Amino acid sequence: MEAVSVLVFLAVFLTALGLTEAGSSDRRLVMTRIKRIASRDAGKEEPTAARQRAELWRRLLTWAGGLSLARRLGRLADKKLEEADVLLRGGEFIVIVLACAVATSLVAFTITLNPAGSLVLGLTAAAMPFVALDAARAKRLASFNAQIGDALTITANSLRSGFSFLQSMDMVRKELPDPIKKEFTRTIKEISLGTPTEEALENMARRVNSEDLDLVVTAVLIQKQVGGNLAEVLDNIAETVRDRMRIKREIRTLTAQGRISGLIIGLLPLILGGFMMVVRPSYVMELFSSRAGWTMLTLAVTGELTGLLIIRKIVDIRF
Missing domain, CATH: 1.20.81 (Receptor-associated Protein)
Structure with a gap:
């Protein structure tokens, strides 16, 4: 009789536990689905805001690139942009170049209060997008x-x-x-x-x-x-x-020393000038405050470019 009572108790207890577990599993399933949908919606909200900001910048860039001057200058870069597979119009690329130049010049002038140095840094920053474009084109x-x-x-x-x-x-x-x-x-x-x-x-x-x-x-x-x-x-x-x-790889191996020499010749004056600008700015600023200094700078830049072109002509073997 006691065994029957224990069995009945266990049956009732397990039945109640099963019903409770079934109800709770349904609730857990519903809560899991709600959390999944909520997290999905929350994940959509952030990219939506980001996409709106990106779309705003994109419209602004498109408007600026559609201006007459930017569009005319951009025709010079359209072919390279297409060859590099860069999804920009020529006018938009010119706007980015001008923005880099102006932003760099303003930041440099704010820090150094040096108009000539800021102008040089701005022109250098304007050249960087073209260098990156040529590198992307060559890599592709x-x-x-x-x-x-x-x-x-x-x-x-x-x-x-x-x-x-x-x-x-x-x-x-x-x-x-x-x-x-x-x-x-x-x-x-x-x-x-x-x-x-x-x-x-x-x-x-x-x-x-x-x-x-x-x-x-x-x-x-x-x-x-x-x-x-x-x-x-x-x-x-x-x-x-x-x-x-195969021949191109062999030529590249044989001309590695010349290419490294050209790289050193191109970077050494910039590195040395930057070091002197940090250590003793007054020593370098003499170049920008006199006609003789500007003449020396012009001759130096001309010589650097001439040397780079000669070295590039030597190592660029066409067949």
Whole structure:
């Protein structure tokens, strides 16, 4: 009898515990969903405010870049911006350059109260965006050239497998990463929208501005006019491109000493001038307070630029 009572008690207790646990699990599930939605909404609010601020700055930059003077000056930078894959118009880039120059000059003048030194720092800051743009352009071009050999091999193998030229380009787009993926994607879209294949390929060659790609596009256009085995032509071009890349690496290794010499020649006067400006500003300011000082500065800058150009001409071997 006692055993029956204990069993009944345990059954009632476990039933009540199960019902309580079921209700609490439903509540926990609801609370978990509420917290998840709330955290998701909260996460959306912060980026929304950030996006609004970014959009405000973007509209301001677009308005400033659309001014007549900025737009005219920006035409000089449009081609490099396209080659570097920088999503800015030329006028917007010019506005950024001017903003860097003005901000640097004002900060330097506030700290040093030196108009000449502030102007020099402002001009240096204005040159930095162009240096960064050239570096981004050179880096993207080097990455693109390094992928051309693999792209040609994939295209040739796809053509041998029975794919069309457009399908082979799509295979390259799927197999290789940026930057060649982005350029091939854009070219395929142009062809899909009705642009002739020849014109789309020429547009890609003009955007990238690569000598190796120009060679490829020229060979493809000639093959389309006269006929022949395109896969074999692409294999030969791929071998030529790889040989060019190997020779370029060897030349870069052999000219490393000259390039380092040019770098030292270019940076040493700036480092020395900055050190003297910090240690003894009055000694350096004599250059900016007399006609002889300005003459010496002009001759020094001219000599530096001439030396850099000569060294660059020596180490820049074209073939």
